Amino acid sequence: xxxxxxxxxxxxxxxxxxxxxxxxxxxxxxxxxxxxxxxxxxxxxxxxxxxxxxxxxxxxxxxxxxxxxxxxxxxxxxxxxxxxxxxxxxxxxxxxxxxxxxxxxxxxxxxxxxxxxxxxxxxxxxxxxxxxxxxxxxxxxxxxxxxxxxxxxxxxxxxxxxxxxxxxxxxxxxxxxxxxxxxxxxxxxxxxxxxxxxxxxxxxxxxxxxxxxxxxxxxxxxxxxxxxxxxxxxxxxxxxxxxxxxxxxxxxxxxxxxxxxxxxxxxxxxxxxxxxxxxxxxxxxxxxxxxxxxxxxxxxxxxxxxxxxxxxxxxxxxxxxxxxxxxxxxxxxxxxxxxxxxxxxxxxxxxxxxxxxxxxxxxxxxxxxxxxxxxxxxxxxxxxxxxxxxxxxxxxxxxxxxxxxxxxxxxxxxxxxxxxxxxxxxxxxxxxxxxxxxxxxxxxxxxxxxxxxxxxxxxxxxxxxxxxxxxxxxxxxxxxxxxxxxxxxxxxxxxxxxxxxxxxxxxxxxxxxxxxxxxxxxxxxxxxxxxxxxxxxxxxxxxxxxxxxxxxxxxxxxxxxxxxxxxxxxxxxxxxxxx
Numbered sequence: 001x002x003x004x005x006x007x008x009x010x011x012x013x014x015x016x017x018x019x020x021x022x023x024x025x026x027x028x029x030x031x032x033x034x035x036x037x038x039x040x041x042x043x044x045x046x047x048x049x050x051x052x053x054x055x056x057x058x059x060x061x062x063x064x065x066x067x068x069x070x071x072x073x074x075x076x077x078x079x080x081x082x083x084x085x086x087x088x089x090x091x092x093x094x095x096x097x098x099x100x101x102x103x104x105x106x107x108x109x110x111x112x113x114x115x116x117x118x119x120x121x122x123x124x125x126x127x128x129x130x131x132x133x134x135x136x137x138x139x140x141x142x143x144x145x146x147x148x149x150x151x152x153x154x155x156x157x158x159x160x161x162x163x164x165x166x167x168x169x170x171x172x173x174x175x176x177x178x179x180x181x182x183x184x185x186x187x188x189x190x191x192x193x194x195x196x197x198x199x200x201x202x203x204x205x206x207x208x209x210x211x212x213x214x215x216x217x218x219x220x221x222x223x224x225x226x227x228x229x230x231x232x233x234x235x236x237x238x239x240x241x242x243x244x245x246x247x248x249x250x251x252x253x254x255x256x257x258x259x260x261x262x263x264x265x266x267x268x269x270x271x272x273x274x275x276x277x278x279x280x281x282x283x284x285x286x287x288x289x290x291x292x293x294x295x296x297x298x299x300x301x302x303x304x305x306x307x308x309x310x311x312x313x314x315x316x317x318x319x320x321x322x323x324x325x326x327x328x329x330x331x332x333x334x335x336x337x338x339x340x341x342x343x344x345x346x347x348x349x350x351x352x353x354x355x356x357x358x359x360x361x362x363x364x365x366x367x368x369x370x371x372x373x374x375x376x377x378x379x380x381x382x383x384x385x386x387x388x389x390x391x392x393x394x395x396x397x398x399x400x401x402x403x404x405x406x407x408x409x410x411x412x413x414x415x416x417x418x419x420x421x422x423x424x425x426x427x428x429x430x431x432x433x434x435x436x437x438x439x440x441x442x443x444x445x446x447x448x449x450x451x452x453x454x455x456x457x458x459x460x461x462x463x464x465x466x467x468x469x470x471x472x473x474x475x476x477x478x479x480x481x482x483x484x485x486x487x488x489x490x491x492x493x494x495x496x497x498x499x500x501x502x503x504x505x506x507x508x509x510x511x512x513x514x515x516x517x518x519x520x521x522x523x524x525x526x527x528x529x530x531x532x533x534x535x536x537x538x539x540x541x542x543x544x545x546x547x548x549x550x551x552x553x554x555x556x557x558x559x560x561x562x563x564x565x566x567x568x569x570x571x572x573x574x575x576x577x578x579x
Contacts, residue, residue, distance in 0.1 A: 006112050014116050018099050018123045022092040025133050027085030028428045030440040036135040037464030040087040043073030044468055053232050059475030060500025060507045063239040068179040069137045082471050087135050094143045095132025099123045102329045105150040109298055110337045118336025124417035127270020128328050129424055137181045138322025144177035145326045148189045149305060153298050171214030175221030182245055188326055196304045200297055233503055248318055258319040263310045273359050273416045274335050276351035281338035302330040342409040349404045352412045356400030359419050363393020389426030393419045441550040443469035449561050457517055459530035459538055462493040475510045479517040518542055527557040
């Protein structure tokens with residue numbers, strides 16, 4: 001049990017456990033497609049090609065995001081090899097970094113125990129933890145935004161000697177966020193602070209926040225790449241900022257259109273089992289600000305921060321789950337501070353008791369679900385994991401409920417965190433049994449069949465993860481009707497690749513029409529991946545037979561490949577390329 005002021009050994013021990021938790025799940029499931037396959041392969045291609053200026057997908061410029069995340073991923077591949085777990089190492093470490101930042105800020109603002117509780121709550125929030133096991137830019141930019149705003153908060157409260165370094169550190173983090181995902185790296189921190197300044201009428205203090213020197217530092221970090229990239233690929237800045245920033249924010253033609261309810265519901269659900277504590281935590285922060293506006297200004301900043309994030313990303317119709325991640329660290333810190341206060345006060349917590357009951361319902365549901373006829377059959381090890389997770393949930397619910405009723409919120413918090421850990425550990429191995437678009441099961445077959453000089457092609461679909469699993473050194477041929485005028489109006493793989501095809505003249509060598517693919521395969525051994533529903537069309541065009549299939553993907557190849565061990569409908573072999 002955590003004492004009111006945990007010693008250094010306790011702090012190191014708790015943070016070490018959190019680090020192991022983030023690292024423990026990195027290789028337990030294949031890459032999710034399209035996102036994880038796309039971003040991991042862009043980084044892999046950077047390493048293999050040596051071009052660290054222009055991100056590329058399918059061999060053509062991919063200008064949706066700046067490169068810092070890809071640089072971090074490529075560094076992981078350089079150090080540890082191209083593996084699924086090394087791809088997820090970067091978000092896992094950044095997830096832990098977000099928890100460490102939350103602890104550090106909480107320890108300075110509210111005490112070590114509140115900081116540790118906040119770090120545990122953040123790590124044990126399913127929304128946050130799942131994001132830390134996902135290869136994309138969202139958690140990376142969230143971590144830099146978190147660093148910027150926590151450093152600003154501490155700098156605002158610091159004395160003259162330490163204020164400058166803290167505030168410049170905040171501006172440096174903004175520069176890194178800008179280099180990760182573009183303008184939101186500046187817009188979110190500046191918007192939060194600006195709204196907070198307006199709410200507290202601190203206009204006269206703006207000069208002490210190092211606006212000019214801070215913006216210069218952020219620009220020094222981010223601008224050199226932008227200049228080099230535009231020089232290497234004219235039109236990059238237009239695609240990155242006009243199309244992917246302003247048009248996506250303002251237009252209605254992009255995917256994932258959701259209503260304004262989306263992010264509030266996502267945060268409420270993603271913070272389970274801590275959600276019942278949120279009203280009390282926010283009310284406590286508001287009371288602290290109202291009681292002493294100067295000392296409580298940090299409490300108000302922690303309230304303004306998630307509110308601004310949710311409001312900003314709720315305006316556009318296109319909404320993705322990862323966008324609201326920057327709202328979680330301040331909420332976790334408010335929750336940690338609230339639980340710590342309940343602990344000191346010895347108060348019984350109805351909210352924690354409600355969390356315990358909710359966990360009990362989830363645990364009982366997990367125990368019962370595998371015995372329902374609608375539940376898909378699972379291998380015995382996976383089934384055992386589901387049942388064990390449910391049993392842990394029931395036990396954690398009993399402990400949390402009794403501790404909350406006895407005025408022991410710390411014990412209740414640790415019990416709930418243990419359930420979330422069990423839920424993630426038990427649930428992660430089941431993910432491959434619910435995926436339908438992974439090319440991993442076919443990668444092993446291809447690795448065994450491909451010979452030097454063979455042609456590998458994708459027909460009417462781009463399989464983002466296959467180049468990663470095979471660690472291809474040249475782009476695969478992708479056959480599609482690239483002259484279709486509707487492609488630029490879509491928000492899918494075709495428009496992603498076509499935008500880069502326009503900027504890369506050589507790409508017509510491998511981004512071809514269906515007829516061009518047929519001509520190439522007439523005199524070569526071709527292996528083709530295609531959606532299963534296009535089988536009849538493909539076999540009319542190409543001299544291939546079906547070698548294997550997995551869910552919605554089929555592998556086709558020359559008839560002589562059948563003698564090599566693969567057969568139509570055969571169970572795919574293990575993908576050695578996944579390592």
